Amino acid sequence: MTVHKITTPLDDKTIASLKTGNEVLISGIIYTARDAAHKRLVETLEKKEKLPFDLQGQVIYFVGPSPARPGQIIGSAGPTTSYRMDAYSPRLIAAGLKGMIGKGSRSTAVKKAMQQYKAVYFAATGGAGALIARSIKKAEVIAYPELGAEAIRRLEVEDFPVTVINDIYGDDLYHKGKIQYRR
Amino acid sequence: MRQINTNKITSTIARLCQEVNFSLPDDVLDALKRAREKEVSPTGQQILESLLENVRIANTEKIPLCQDTGTAVVFLEIGQDVHITGNNLTEAVNEGIRQGYTEGYLRKSMVSQPFSKRINTGDNTPAVIHTFIVPGDRLKITVLPKGAGSENMTRLGMLTPAQGRQGIIDFVIETVDKAGGNPCPPIIVGIGVGGTAEKTLLLAKQALLRRIGEPSPDTETAQLEEELLGRINDLGIGPQGLGGRITALAVHIEVFPAHIASLPVAVSLQCHSARHREALL
Numbered sequence: 255m256t257v258h259k260i261t262t263p264l265d266d267k268t269i270a271s272l273k274t275g276n277e278v279l280i281s282g283i284i285y286t287a288r289d290a291a292h293k294r295l296v297e298t299l300e301k302k303e304k305l306p307f308d309l310q311g312q313v314i315y316f317v318g319p320s321p322a323r324p325g326q327i328i329g330s331a332g333p334t335t336s337y338r339m340d341a342y343s344p345r346l347i348a349a350g351l352k353g354m355i356g357k358g359s360r361s362t363a364v365k366k367a368m369q370q371y372k373a374v375y376f377a378a379t380g381g382a383g384a385l386i387a388r389s390i391k392k393a394e395v396i397a398y399p400e401l402g403a404e405a406i407r408r409l410e411v412e413d414f415p416v417t418v419i420n421d422i423y424g425d426d427l428y429h430k431g432k433i434q435y436r437r
Numbered sequence: 438m439r440q441i442n443t444n445k446i447t448s449t450i451a452r453l454c455q456e457v458n459f460s461l462p463d464d465v466l467d468a469l470k471r472a473r474e475k476e477v478s479p480t481g482q483q484i485l486e487s488l489l490e491n492v493r494i495a496n497t498e499k500i501p502l503c504q505d506t507g508t509a510v511v512f513l514e515i516g517q518d519v520h521i522t523g524n525n526l527t528e529a530v531n532e533g534i535r536q537g538y539t540e541g542y543l544r545k546s547m548v549s550q551p552f553s554k555r556i557n558t559g560d561n562t563p564a565v566i567h568t569f570i571v572p573g574d575r576l577k578i579t580v581l582p583k584g585a586g587s588e589n590m591t592r593l594g595m596l597t598p599a600q601g602r603q604g605i606i607d608f609v610i611e612t613v614d615k616a617g618g619n620p621c622p623p624i625i626v627g628i629g630v631g632g633t634a635e636k637t638l639l640l641a642k643q644a645l646l647r648r649i650g651e652p653s654p655d656t657e658t659a660q661l662e663e664e665l666l667g668r669i670n671d672l673g674i675g676p677q678g679l680g681g682r683i684t685a686l687a688v689h690i691e692v693f694p695a696h697i698a699s700l701p702v703a704v705s706l707q708c709h710s711a712r713h714r715e716a717l718l
């Protein structure tokens with residue numbers, strides 16, 4: 255299977271080329287956010303205030319890394335379960351978010367928003383945080399430092415390995431994969 | 438009466454917290470290796486290979502296997518001939534957690550005021566502590582860092598006696614199927630049957646500590662474990678939920694008598710990063 259190499263920020267042409275099941279290597283800047291940061295981002299949008307980073311074409315990685323040891327860039331940094339962000343993701347997608355990286359399936363509302371506004375949901379390997387950390391070349395807290403592991407970080411990644419779960423054509427790898435191997 | 442000082446308990450727990458997050462128990466590692474040989478899905482094989490590579494990196498570089506270093510669940514099996522001296526036992530355990538999670542660069546994931554402000558306690562305390570008084574003059578400490586991805590998929594069913602064995606099968610299969618990729622398969626499925634609601638949940642959690650490859654000593658229960666493992670792996674969920682034949686590495690059932698009106702069943706799912714470590718003082 256060919257591996258798609260993409261660079262952030264993502265444009266509509268790149269998004270359209272990605273299909274459910276594709277293996278993708280992401281390079282460039284991605285932003286971390288999980289439960290608490292999502293709540294704040296959406297509250298900021300509701301208040302029509304400025305977000306800590308420009309969402310246009312960006313990718314959010316659902317992760318709360320473990321602390322880096324001295325000399326390390328980041329600690330363990332695998333994906334967290336995505337459905338907890340379902341309450342917030344449609345709002346961020348409507349505001350320009352193009353990609354999300356997590357694990358586990360998404361709600362119908364999120365999938366609809368992805369089709370409507372052209373965004374993609376990727377999965378990274380859950381529980382492989384030590385391995386995944388190797389593709390993170392730089393990490394910097396840019397917002398909500400008081401949230402600790404849940405702060406928003408700007409990550410510079412190189413060939414960050416993910417799989418396309420939901421594309422803009424309505425396909426879902428969790429569904430397809432299960433059907434293929436179910437007996 | 439044998440005396441054990443709480444300082445010893447604190448230092449042991451601090452050490453266990455670190456060791457447990459950097460390496461997997463042998464039985465879990467062996468099960469993952471066997472899974473890689475048995476899995477037929479190419480994507481599944483690739484994921485299992487990544488997980489084994491992840492274990493190697495975590496071991497050598499002392500990076501947590503998973504960034505979710507969990508709620509610290511601590512089991513204390515205290516011999517009835519042991520006298521614990523020194524400080525407050527609960528505080529001694531929490532001090533061990535505090536030291537282990539700080540010195541080991543482990544993630545602090547506990548928040549106070551969980552339904553309102555959700556303020557991080559900063560040191561991963563408090564631990565969830567289960568104490569058992571057992572015969573003898575030893576103290577067995579088990580640390581189980583439980584990640585929330587799998588913990589959030591826990592289910593309790595207060596079944597009726599009429600639902601019986603088939604009711605348990607249906608409940609477990611439904612639980613695993615609904616959870617899909619969320620609990621990070623391949624999983625270990627811990628099941629409690631009997632007792633009261635809280636007893637069966639605790640049994641399900643304790644079932645996760647049993648070594649993989651050791652079936653229940655009760656033949657009837659062992660048969661149910663085997664049948665459930667087959668049924669679960671026929672669901673097709675596979676490693677990380679991307680499709681495959683290895684959804685679970687093991688099914689462990691712990692049984693306790695139940696009230697004439699009850700058939701409680703609890704399902705506790707454990708991700709593939711099945712970390713637990715014991716020490717005997």
